[in-house]
Amino acid sequence: MEFHESKTFETRDPRTGDVIARVAEGDKEDVDLAVKAAREAFDHGEWPRMSGSERERVMAKYAEVVERHADELAALESLDAGKPLAAARAVDVGECVGILRYFAGAADKIHGETLKMSRQLQGYTLREPLGVAGLIVPWNFPAIMFFSKVSPALAAGCTVVVKPAEQTPLSALFLAHLSKQAGVPDGVINVVTGFGPTAGAAISSHMDVDVVAFTGSTEVGRLIMEASAKSNLKPVALELGGKSPFIVFDDADLDKAVELAIGGNFFNKGEACVAGSRVFVQEGIYDRFEQKLADTMKSWVVGDPFDPRVNQGPQVDKAQYERVLGYIEQGKAEGATVLTGGKPCGKKGYYIEPTIFTNVKDDMVIAREEIFGPVMCLMKFKTVEEAIERANGTRYGLAAGLVTRDIDVANRMARSIRAGVVWVNCYFAMDRSCPFGGRKMSGFGKDDSMHALDKFLAVKSVVTPVHGSPWF
16 A cells, blocks of 8 residues: 655664654555555455465465565564564564464364254354454564464454554564565555554544454553444454563472573563563572572673674663653662662663562552563562462453462462463463463453454354254
């Protein structure tokens, strides 16, 4: 699609704050053009009329094209989002290809049911593509989230309008370009770059968009639900914020627990909705855990994401950098103790030292609100019952992790914590085969796994009379 005018905005390199490129600033008129193209492709185009196996072949070709351009995509993710290049290449790009291939394989496995009716009737269900899907993706995992939304929508037979985050628009534009090389038909994938209050709002309130899937903040999720209610009551799927607990019991392997806590907090600079930022450690192991944690963090390297020695790159932009630093100052003011970090680093760019607070109370702002940065709250607990109560003492319900050798404790905790996923003796153990999504104010609906197809499919019942059948 072509934008209706030449208005642009800047996307900046978080290493320096310098401008990388100017990107077309789409608004309501551009969204209208994209939705019109997607509607035409859905109502009259070939994509929903292909067999599942035909869509599978095109999506598999798309995965091959993305894989061939892995180096370029990884570089874009590092440049635009501040991700360490090695991680972007191994994790982000690898996951993109894997997600796309998974849902390519799902395209011919969408089935209805034959119903056992109570009268002389024959019934069955069809699972039909909903139509035009509006997909609004975040800036922390731009390429992964592009495919987490786009892939199940394509497998279901929908056409899509994607709005990438204004902080990280480059990978979505590149991926749309690659889709053409793979033979995805015109109008099936449309990308509109722009801002949430304009382009995002236009998608959410559009009368010809049939479903919206969004990943981002709880505050924006509310606005999307409101827009749906005020427009065409389109179904909405939301993957929102989190303040996830990571719980370490006395019997845990200390080295493993520390490793998981660090990865669960500081992977991707803490810019992760599932970050295990509330670390609860049982009192019998607490002192050793705290010391081991502090010692281990001494070797953590913050710096240029293109340097292979670096563990942590810059925050995504100046606004997020200042927001995280504001929370750090809030934690200090509330009386929490800085164990490590606590300040910015580097002469330019948006770098922050990985920060660990001790002496944190559950009612402190840093323990309640999602910071979305490299900040850990380290707290002590005594009993299983206390751990359950404090883990659930949050408005969010996205994820949780625990480390224990006791299977009874593990089972009790897994069943007691109100979250969409509980990781036992692991963290960030995400997989395209495993449903992912939250509860409470972390949203609803699932990404990944066959469950992700549900938000893009409508169930239709078909019933006919049956006369003279020898059985029912």
